[in-house]
Amino acid sequence: MVGKTQNKRHWSVGVHQLFKKIGIKQIAYVPDGGLAQLIKRCQDDRSIRSVVLTTEEEGVAQMAGAWLGGERGVLLTQSGGVGNCINMLSMIQECRIPLLSLVSMRGEWGETFPWQVPMGQSTIPALEAANVIVHHVGEAEKVLETVNAAAKLAFDANRAVSVIISQRISDSEAKG
Amino acid sequence: MTQKLKFSLQRRQVVHQILENRGDAAVVTGIGNAVHDVASANDDPKNMYLAGVMGGACMVAFGIALAQPDRRIIVITGDGELLAGIGSLATIGVEQPENLFIIVIDNQAYGATGNQHTHTGRGVDLVGIAKASNFKNTALITNEKELQAQIPNIYQKPGPYFAVIKVVSKSSPRINAPKDGTYVSRRFRSAVAGEDA
Numbered sequence: 001m002v003g004k005t006q007n008k009r010h011w012s013v014g015v016h017q018l019f020k021k022i023g024i025k026q027i028a029y030v031p032d033g034g035l036a037q038l039i040k041r042c043q044d045d046r047s048i049r050s051v052v053l054t055t056e057e058e059g060v061a062q063m064a065g066a067w068l069g070g071e072r073g074v075l076l077t078q079s080g081g082v083g084n085c086i087n088m089l090s091m092i093q094e095c096r097i098p099l100l101s102l103v104s105m106r107g108e109w110g111e112t113f114p115w116q117v118p119m120g121q122s123t124i125p126a127l128e129a130a131n132v133i134v135h136h137v138g139e140a141e142k143v144l145e146t147v148n149a150a151a152k153l154a155f156d157a158n159r160a161v162s163v164i165i166s167q168r169i170s171d172s173e174a175k176g
Numbered sequence: 177m178t179q180k181l182k183f184s185l186q187r188r189q190v191v192h193q194i195l196e197n198r199g200d201a202a203v204v205t206g207i208g209n210a211v212h213d214v215a216s217a218n219d220d221p222k223n224m225y226l227a228g229v230m231g232g233a234c235m236v237a238f239g240i241a242l243a244q245p246d247r248r249i250i251v252i253t254g255d256g257e258l259l260a261g262i263g264s265l266a267t268i269g270v271e272q273p274e275n276l277f278i279i280v281i282d283n284q285a286y287g288a289t290g291n292q293h294t295h296t297g298r299g300v301d302l303v304g305i306a307k308a309s310n311f312k313n314t315a316l317i318t319n320e321k322e323l324q325a326q327i328p329n330i331y332q333k334p335g336p337y338f339a340v341i342k343v344v345s346k347s348s349p350r351i352n353a354p355k356d357g358t359y360v361s362r363r364f365r366s367a368v369a370g371e372d373a
Contacts, residue, residue, distance in 0.1 A: 026242055049242055051271060054263030061232035061261075065204075065239020068224060068361060070369025073239065091229045091236075094357035 011143040011169070012038035015102075016045065018144060019074065022151055024048060026066045026073035028059035034104025034170040035076045056081030060088035060099065067097050072155060075101040079108075079123040079164075080116065089130040092160045099132070100154040101162045102147065109138075109168040120167075127162050138166040140173070183318060187281045188348040190341055191252055192217045194279065194327060198250070201331070202240060202368050206233035206253025208288040210281060214252050215353030221367035227355050231261030234268060234278055241273040244368060248275050250330065255282040255296040255340075262305065265338070269309035274334040278306075283345040291345060306338035315339040 015038055019027075027042045028051045029035065043050045053059050059075040066073035077085070082103060092099045106113075107120015124134050133153060137146040143165060150161040191213035195203065202222045205214045210233075211225045224240075226233050233253045241249040258280050268276065284297030296302060303316045315326045317339055326339060354360050365373060 026239065051242075051267065054266050057231070058235045058261070058264055058267055061229065061235035061264075062239035062242075064232075065236040065241070066243050067239075068236070068365050068368065069240040069243025070365065070373035071239075071243035088229050088232055091226065091232060091357065094228065095361035096358050097361060 010037050010173075011140045012041055014144040015147050016041040018148055018151070020045070020047065022155070023072050024074055025071040026051065026062065027076055028053055028062045028073065029076035030054075030056050030059075030078070030081050032076075032078035032104045034078065034106075034165060034167070035102065038102070039076060056084045057088040060085045060092065063099050064091050064095070064097050072098075075099065077101060077103055079103055079105045080119045082123045082126055082162075083119050086126060086130050089132065089160065093131045096158050097160075098154040098158050099160040100151055101132075101160075102165060103127075103162050104165045104170060105167040107167075109166055110171050111167060124164060130160075132160040132162050134162050134164055136164040136166065138168050140169045143169070183342040183344055185317075185319065185323065185341060185343045186346075186348070187283065187343040188213050188216060190281065190323060190343060193323065194250075194252075194330065197331070199331070201248040201250050202244065202364070203250045203252060204233050204237040204240065206230070206251070206257030208254050208257060209347050210252045210254050210257070211353050212348065212350050213281065216348070216351045219353065221363045223360075224364045225353055225355070225360055227353075227357075230257055231259075231264075233257055234261055234264040237276060237278070238264070238268055238271070238273060240368070241276040245275060247368070248277060248331065251276070251278040253278070253280055254287065255280055255284060255294045255302065256286045258302060259295055259300075265306055265309040265311070268336055269306075269311055272310070272312070273336055274312075276335045277330050277337040278339070279330070280338075280340045281343055282340045283343050285345045287345070287347045296340075302340050303338065311336045311338045313337045317341040
């Protein structure tokens with residue numbers, strides 16, 4: 001993060017504000033570097049309950065429960081965790097429960113670590129096979145509008161929607 | 177190693193006794209016999225029958241518990257289902273939801289698929305795992321007296337609560353519980369969160 005341009009707001013600022021505006025009360029996550037700033041902002045916000053999971057499928061179940069109880073939540077996960085969610089997503093599909101998730105990618109743009117590539121390359125096909133609508137975003141400036149559109153599709157049209165945040169974005173963040 | 181212990185409690189009677197005076201508590205079932213045990217007590221709209229997603233019952237209930245802090249949320253599930261989501265106990269232990277009560281109907285077998293052994297009859301102690309995961313109240317229930325002593329704890333004390341009830345390894349008849357997820361989930365949400373939620 002050293003040497004990062006100071007005059008440009010990180011995308012997580014706007015997304016956190018959007019979460020508050022649309023009434024997000026729960027976030028659930030297994031940590032990831034690509035989502036670390038957003039997670040920190042939510043943790044520091046007392047109006048949002050931030051829950052750390054042992055595995056991402058717990059978060060799919062928790063989000064189903066949040067909706068059943070009348071609240072809105074968001075699942076935050078790295079692409080590696082998407083594979084853990086597949087069976088639990090059957091509840092989202094069978095019950096037609098809204099599910100908004102943000103997925104930070106590994107194993108795609110410029111990846112240098114080979115073990116990340118298989119699940120990274122399987123992430124979008126796996127989500128689509130589980131009937132999740134995928135919005136892919138490759139530029140930091142477009143994250144907010146993409147999450148906003150995905151939230152409408154999720155909560156107003158009762159659909160499962162994943163915003164896939166490209167490794168290109170976290171890569172450029174790392175380079176500053 | 178399989179423990180050949182004889183238990184006398186009948187799962188369906190146990191569940192009916194627990195839910196007899198449930199008041200406004202919401203109930204989440206795990207997959208399998210628990211669906212039928214709960215539905216046969218009373219097909220209450222505040223029942224969320226999970227007829228799939230093995231391992232998901234505790235975390236679905238946890239999400240409801242956060243959204244409905246003034247209502248008691250009771251999980252009725254089996255030992256096989258609980259084992260499939262065992263990490264949930266650690267997550268719940270960290271979060272300490274005071275209104276979440278997990279009850280495992282433990283027949284030490286996968287009852288829906290031919291009574292194959294689960295880990296709970298082979299040396300794995302679920303109550304010990306819950307205690308070590310920082311659950312506030314835990315109980316191992318093996319007879320009628322212990323059951324009667326524990327039921328008030330479900331309705332009068334704060335959670336997170338975790339109980340294992342050892343029952344005879346025999347399934348009760350299936351009943352016609354509603355199984356359409358869209359129907360059951362919307363009925364539940366209206367009853368628990370209101371029509372405007």
